[in-house]
Amino acid sequence: MLALHTAPPDSVSSGFHPDRPTMVLLNPRAAGGQAAALAQPVREWLAAHAPGVALVESDSIERSRATLQCMPRSSRVVLIGGDGTLHHMLPVLLTHRLGLGVVPLGGGNDTARALGVAGMAWPQALELALRGPTRRMDVGELITPRLRVPFFSSLAAGFDAAVAMRALSGPRWLDGLPRYLWATMAELASLRTHRIRVALDGEPRYDGEALFASVLNTRSYGSGMPAVPGARVGDGKLDLLLAGPFGRVGALTMLPRLLKGTHLPHAKIHTWTFQSMQFESDRELPLAADGEPVEPLRRFEVRVRAAAVRVVSAKLPRPREAPESSLSSQPLSESAQA
Template sequence: MYLFIINSRSGGGAGLRTWHTIQALLEKRAAAYEALLTHSADSAESQVLQTLARREDWRAAIVVGGDGTIHSVLGALRRSGVPLGVIPAGSGNDTARGFSIPLAPEAALDHALQERCIEADLLNAAGVLTLTAVASGFDAQVAVNVNASRYKRLCNAIGAGRLAYIIGVLHTLMTFKPCRVSVTCDGKEQAYAQAWLVSVCNLPSYGGGLLICPQAESGDGLLDVCVVHGVSRGQLLRLFPTVVKGRHTKLPYVTMLRGRSVAVHFAQPRHAIGDGEALGTAPLAVACEPGALRVLSPLAAASAVAAGAAGSCLTGG
């Protein structure tokens, strides 16, 4: 039995439209499933936990939605051990990209029903679990501004989620002021004057495909960190096109770090987000939880070949 978790509001209504497509495909394939419609991230975890507790033969919990919907059920899936599947229907869909899940609904469903898993790490920031990245500073402020904007809804309606982020960058650039930050990675502290952002990543991208930490791997037990500091507004604006291809990592005002735990303390209150969802403005302490989640992913096929395995829901990735 598959549990489908549908956020009808994801991607400006794309979640519900995508679910109608998936539902028709499931009926054609005579697949056994149950659908759970969620409307609030605050209640999604408890809804999923209650549903999963009703039976023991769940093959997977498959989210039809975006990164925020996935974020809301991570705690339930970690506790239950049920694998996560993804049918992308959000604005950014960076979780899908990070696990090589197709953006087309039917192709994503095909891969999910193959039931091949890899183990993935989770990020734990003061008890809040995150799968893609915990970002603080400028890009977190961009996300806060975008989520509160009218242009996000318009961009979602025309299938241009990344455009909303680009507009948000220009919007935020006019008002954001950098400040000093202390970053402690595996106990080693480094300070940066005039820091714009600190991103702690588990997957390579966020913001709709921006490769903030292109070397990040979901199952290596490590956090990848990007710090942007000591740069003018004009230089920061010119930096963003390089992020699309992940070419910013060698620039003199970009520092890349890697470790199992990271603490971030800005000299002034700065917003933080996890999977695009608000985490407040307090200093951050982020730890890696290795292999805490199983994810249905096309990447498992390559893992199976490398391991010489043929079973479903493989461990290791």
């Protein structure tokens, strides 16, 4: 989480001259309500360093979306909040082609990590969000005949989606990764696997029992767990992280490896890159997009929307760390894993 008590406004240079309409939108409910305390310092900072840029406070998804819809196309919006705030505003960012700057203030901040701003003090993040150049970022999209849900960071399916939903109702005194770990331990009591079938880019890839099958655009999810270290947000691809048939003990022993990013060599952990995925399960399974609940589904498709949104990033694009060939030799079926 971003610290609320940081460098004073006069530690940042002034003289902001926006070349396009710009607005700062703050979700006062972010970070368990702590974001509300940032409103006045941000307002004073903007008056001193970015006169003419408005700060809008809104704790309503509908009102926030309506506010963004009133902005001219190709404007820039700075969102102050966490992954949930970014997720709920993404549909309008896409339809209105709005550029995005992020001041991270939430429990997850996995999109902010991918953009290199998660550890910044808020004045530094705000200045970058207002002044920094933008680059193109991919997003993913969950698709059914009656539903389309775009996401920045991840689409969790199965056990890790159940964990994400439990984390939303976790103790307020827990935040970030500790809350996610609390939710994981609580969900182990009702752990179950699902029979699933997965096809990637038209080719069958998996048919068998799985604990979860989650799609990532960013390297981390679940408040910073390095799930797919080779993932890149601008390569025109998504990553599928699939965990096979784990029991409670196996899942518990895998957790430390997931936290350290050393889980990928395990025989029951599989990763693939793809542009489109067809998914089918024997029964409805829980889903969460960017940590936000999605209605349970049995069948759905996921596609990458390459270079779909303009974002301000403190990171330069980098090529993938793992060669594609190392991700293409995973088994097709559960029986082949034995």
